[in-house]
Amino acid sequence: MEIKFIDNNKEHGIKYDFNLIRKELNKLHCPPTVYNPFKSHVIKSGKWYLDLSERSTGKSTNWILLGLCMNKLYGTQIIYVRENVDMIRPAHSRQLFNTILEWDYISRLTDGAYNSVKYQSRSWFYYNTEKDIMADEAFMVSLSLDENILNKSSFNAPRGDLIIFDEFISKHNYANQFVDLCDTLKTIIRERDSAIIVLLANTIDRHTFWFKELGIYEQIQKMEIDTSKEYTNKGGTVISIALMGKKANQMPEHRKEHNRKFFGFL
Numbered sequence: 479m480e481i482k483f484i485d486n487n488k489e490h491g492i493k494y495d496f497n498l499i500r501k502e503l504n505k506l507h508c509p510p511t512v513y514n515p516f517k518s519h520v521i522k523s524g525k526w527y528l529d530l531s532e533r534s535t536g537k538s539t540n541w542i543l544l545g546l547c548m549n550k551l552y553g554t555q556i557i558y559v560r561e562n563v564d565m566i567r568p569a570h571s572r573q574l575f576n577t578i579l580e581w582d583y584i585s586r587l588t589d590g591a592y593n594s595v596k597y598q599s600r601s602w603f604y605y606n607t608e609k610d611i612m613a614d615e616a617f618m619v620s621l622s623l624d625e626n627i628l629n630k631s632s633f634n635a636p637r638g639d640l641i642i643f644d645e646f647i648s649k650h651n652y653a654n655q656f657v658d659l660c661d662t663l664k665t666i667i668r669e670r671d672s673a674i675i676v677l678l679a680n681t682i683d684r685h686t687f688w689f690k691e692l693g694i695y696e697q698i699q700k701m702e703i704d705t706s707k708e709y710t711n712k713g714g715t716v717i718s719i720a721l722m723g724k725k726a727n728q729m730p731e732h733r734k735e736h737n738r739k740f741f742g743f744l
Contacts, residue, residue, distance in 0.1 A: 505586075532682055560623070
């Protein structure tokens with residue numbers, strides 16, 4: 479596939495066809511009960527996408543899957559961001575790909591060339607466990623905000639166009655964190671117009687400082703649970719946000735029955 483660039487200028491970034499990416503994601507036949515970014519957002523012109531829910535709904539997994547489809551089609555690199563360096567150490571990172579490996583999505587995305595992943599030097603590579611072969615280029619790189627100053631001088635990702643800041647609302651939030659995030663984004667994006675930024679949280683906290691920093695605090699107070707809306711702040715930045723509550727917590731009937739059999743204590 480021929481890759482096109484915004485304004486026919488490589489420095490402005492890749493011109494993504496998100497309808498094509500959606501079709502590639504649909505080819506994986508993910509269960510209909512799991513989270514799908516395309517169902518919560520119109521991924522097109524906006525640059526910021528926020529997903530908040532009271533519990534884990536597979537948000538991280540399925541945004542990463544979307545990024546892997548972008549990688550397959552365009553060579554895009556996912557940039558996975560956490561608050562501090564401890565959160566991106568191997569011991570805390572292994573579970574990221576549990577579901578993806580369990581459902582054998584890697585084999586399907588790589589046409590059988592690879593069947594697993596390997597985490598090395600804060601970078602994620604496709605890996606073939608049978609042949610002991612690792613891909614040359616990383617499909618995902620992990621960064622931490624507390625190393626923002628170090629990243630400024632050394633980090634370079636010319637196709638790092640899907641940036642996922644996971645668990646952005648937490649007890650570890652600190653003063654000027656939004657500034658560190660924007661500095662990190664500038665380091666990653668440079669002058670490209672092609673990047674999209676994804677903020678994920680396992681809480682629905684309407685009063686977090688993040689919404690004030692993003693310039694959408696008043697709008698968020700009026701949003702209903704289980705809705706998605708797109709806002710343009712006073713600075714002209716388009717932000718899409720999904721608040722997932724009751725629907726996100728609905729379980730398939732088999733899981734409900736399973737819980738009754740084993741964990742019906744409350």
